[in-house]
Amino acid sequence: MSSATGGTVRTGVAASPAPPTAGLSGHRTVLGRETPLRLASGANLGTFTVAWQTYGPLNAERSNAVLVCHALTGDQFAAEPHPVTGRPGWWDLAIGPGKPIDTDRYYVICANVLGGCMGTTGPRETDPATGEPYGLTFPVITIGDMVAAQKLLVDALGIERLFCVIGGSMGAMQVLEWASRYPERVFAACVIAGAARHSAQNIAFHEVGRQAIMADPEWCGGEYFRHGKRPARGLAVARMAAHITYLSDRALHRKFGRSLQDRQAVTFGFDADFQVESYLRHQGSTFVERFDANSYLYITRAMDYFDLAQDRGNGVLANAFKGSPVRFCVVSFTSDWLFPTAESRTVVHALNAAAAAVSFVEVETDAGHDAFLLDEPEFFRVLSGFLGGAAELAGLARRPVA
Amino acid sequence: MMNRTPPPRTGTIRTDLQLIADMVAPSSRVLDVGCGDGTLLSYLVHFKGVDGRGIELSPEGVSEAVAHGLAVIQGDAESVVADYPSDAFDFVILSQTLPAIYDVRAMLAELLRIGRHAVVSFPNFAYWRLRAQLLVNGRAPDSRILNAPWYATPNIRLVTIADFLALAGQLGVHVERAVLIGRSGRVRRVARPGWFDNLRAEQAVFLISRD
Numbered sequence: 001m002s003s004a005t006g007g008t009v010r011t012g013v014a015a016s017p018a019p020p021t022a023g024l025s026g027h028r029t030v031l032g033r034e035t036p037l038r039l040a041s042g043a044n045l046g047t048f049t050v051a052w053q054t055y056g057p058l059n060a061e062r063s064n065a066v067l068v069c070h071a072l073t074g075d076q077f078a079a080e081p082h083p084v085t086g087r088p089g090w091w092d093l094a095i096g097p098g099k100p101i102d103t104d105r106y107y108v109i110c111a112n113v114l115g116g117c118m119g120t121t122g123p124r125e126t127d128p129a130t131g132e133p134y135g136l137t138f139p140v141i142t143i144g145d146m147v148a149a150q151k152l153l154v155d156a157l158g159i160e161r162l163f164c165v166i167g168g169s170m171g172a173m174q175v176l177e178w179a180s181r182y183p184e185r186v187f188a189a190c191v192i193a194g195a196a197r198h199s200a201q202n203i204a205f206h207e208v209g210r211q212a213i214m215a216d217p218e219w220c221g222g223e224y225f226r227h228g229k230r231p232a233r234g235l236a237v238a239r240m241a242a243h244i245t246y247l248s249d250r251a252l253h254r255k256f257g258r259s260l261q262d263r264q265a266v267t268f269g270f271d272a273d274f275q276v277e278s279y280l281r282h283q284g285s286t287f288v289e290r291f292d293a294n295s296y297l298y299i300t301r302a303m304d305y306f307d308l309a310q311d312r313g314n315g316v317l318a319n320a321f322k323g324s325p326v327r328f329c330v331v332s333f334t335s336d337w338l339f340p341t342a343e344s345r346t347v348v349h350a351l352n353a354a355a356a357a358v359s360f361v362e363v364e365t366d367a368g369h370d371a372f373l374l375d376e377p378e379f380f381r382v383l384s385g386f387l388g389g390a391a392e393l394a395g396l397a398r399r400p401v402a
Numbered sequence: 403m404m405n406r407t408p409p410p411r412t413g414t415i416r417t418d419l420q421l422i423a424d425m426v427a428p429s430s431r432v433l434d435v436g437c438g439d440g441t442l443l444s445y446l447v448h449f450k451g452v453d454g455r456g457i458e459l460s461p462e463g464v465s466e467a468v469a470h471g472l473a474v475i476q477g478d479a480e481s482v483v484a485d486y487p488s489d490a491f492d493f494v495i496l497s498q499t500l501p502a503i504y505d506v507r508a509m510l511a512e513l514l515r516i517g518r519h520a521v522v523s524f525p526n527f528a529y530w531r532l533r534a535q536l537l538v539n540g541r542a543p544d545s546r547i548l549n550a551p552w553y554a555t556p557n558i559r560l561v562t563i564a565d566f567l568a569l570a571g572q573l574g575v576h577v578e579r580a581v582l583i584g585r586s587g588r589v590r591r592v593a594r595p596g597w598f599d600n601l602r603a604e605q606a607v608f609l610i611s612r613d
Contacts, residue, residue, distance in 0.1 A: 351480070353487055360474075389470060392471060
């Protein structure tokens with residue numbers, strides 16, 4: 001996977017255009033036909049599509065729906081093999097029969113976010129006004145816009161109230177936004193490894209990623225699709241930098257230490273001598289197979305702009321949840337330095353001040369931010385326990401179908 | 403991976419917890435400070451229909467409680483209580499946690515800021531057997547009261563019934579009721595414990611409120 005000549009990332013797909021999303025499996029719902037979606041920027045988004053997947057049966061009362069919100073580079077294929085990579089869904093460990101988000105019991109919905117690149121309208125999709133991909137003409141979107149789009153989908157599905165909205169990382173931002181905007185539409189909310197605003201450090205990391213993409217000559221000012229190119233190197237570097245922030249010093253050390261990659265000694269060159277280098281290059285090169293560079297720009301921007309206290313609380317986070325009937329569960333991980341426990345505590349503090357029902361658990365792990373995607377028994381125990389307890393309060397039958 | 407909801411726990415709980423539960427009005431708003439695995443909170447939610455919340459320091463306790471569907475926050479009670487607005491609760495419970503509090507005066511003030519009533523239970527350090535152990539053996543008494551050897555105990559405030567009453571007086575806290583538990587679990591209800599109660603009671607449960 002490493003090039004023999006130097007330290008750059010070879011992707012093998014650098015020149016081929018991204019695979020079209022039209023052929024992807026799953027549900028598509030066209031929204032905003034009559035009334036365009038008014039975005040936070042002031043722009044209007046006319047007809048747009050949301051691509052989504054479901055797992056488990058919807059009960060007759062339509063009361064057992066769980067909306068799973070994906071993270072920055074996730075998509076709607078949460079609990080099934082990914083149609084592009086063939087790898088298991090990103091939350092296969094958590095969603096399924098008998099798993100914490102039990103599809104024998106809950107109707108799980110996962111939708112690709114607005115601005116995404118797996119079928120929901122975003123920069124790589126065609127602008128109906130021009131018949132060409134949006135590219136950088138796509139309006140800058142926010143977490144609030146993503147949630148507004150999801151709410152239209154939930155409306156279209158005839159679901160009065162979501163039993164639970166769950167998400168980690170950027171997904172957690174969406175959960176907070178959901179609970180703040182539409183408290184009457186959400187019974188329970190699970191905020192995992194999240195924050196009520198994106199920190200300066202996190203904005204800084206995102207900027208590094210975006211600069212890597214835009215510095216790639218194949219990015220072509222965002223119009224790579226016109227030239228049959230892809231800024232695969234830039235996107236891969238963005239992913240490599242970001243991937244480091246998802247792990248922890250200890251996890252990296254545990255996995256790789258200073259071990260060398262298929263060699264006995266260092267080569268006194270810039271090849272991937274170390275396993276950790278090889279691993280990161282692999283992360284970069286597999287990522288570009290499934291992700292669109294402009295989408296990466298838009299979605300990281302949406303996270304950067306997220307500041308719930310400012311947007312919905314006049315500077316006071318508790319105001320964003322005043323009188324909230326939603327039952328919250330907030331989870332953080334000890335070794336997560338991207339969305340550290342202090343961020344979750346800020347959320348919990350605000351929810352307490354707003355007298356909302358909130359549980360908070362800090363899970364001990366060395367897996368870093370990525371812990372929410374892994375098999376963390378204590379986390380899963382809390383997640384399934386919280387959902388089970390909430391289901392009892394919501395009056396959900398143990399099994400919606402016989 | 404478990405997906406089942408643990409059933410509500412049994413209707414039988416420890417004597418001191420039952421005495422606390424008896425002081426809590428049905429359907430009230432309750433915060434249990436130092437709620438452990440949520441045994442008492444679970445009882446209150448299921449059998450008294452309260453809107454219950456908890457704070458607990460130990461991660462194991464919090465996981466257990468949340469897995470039972472309770473709203474419990476992991477953290478140090480002494481800092482977390484400050485988050486709540488005044489009068490957020492009808493009852494705030496401090497069950498067997500008082501000995502582990504660093505700033506007891508501040509904690510009692512906080513309990514009665516965020517709650518209309520507080521229920522405080524603690525092991526009585528003036529219980530005659532403990533006095534005797536100290537007198538006869540000259541060693542830190544009864545591991546039950548320290549929960550660990552003297553050098554490792556989380557219980558840093560060894561309080562007696564008389565001390566608690568004196569502090570309540572100092573802080574202008576109104577003592578509504580006291581229930582005392584003797585060696586064999588014998589329960590005595592008194593308006594205000596006296597010298598002899600301080601000798602005989604192994605544990606005490608106080609219902610207090612703002613004056």
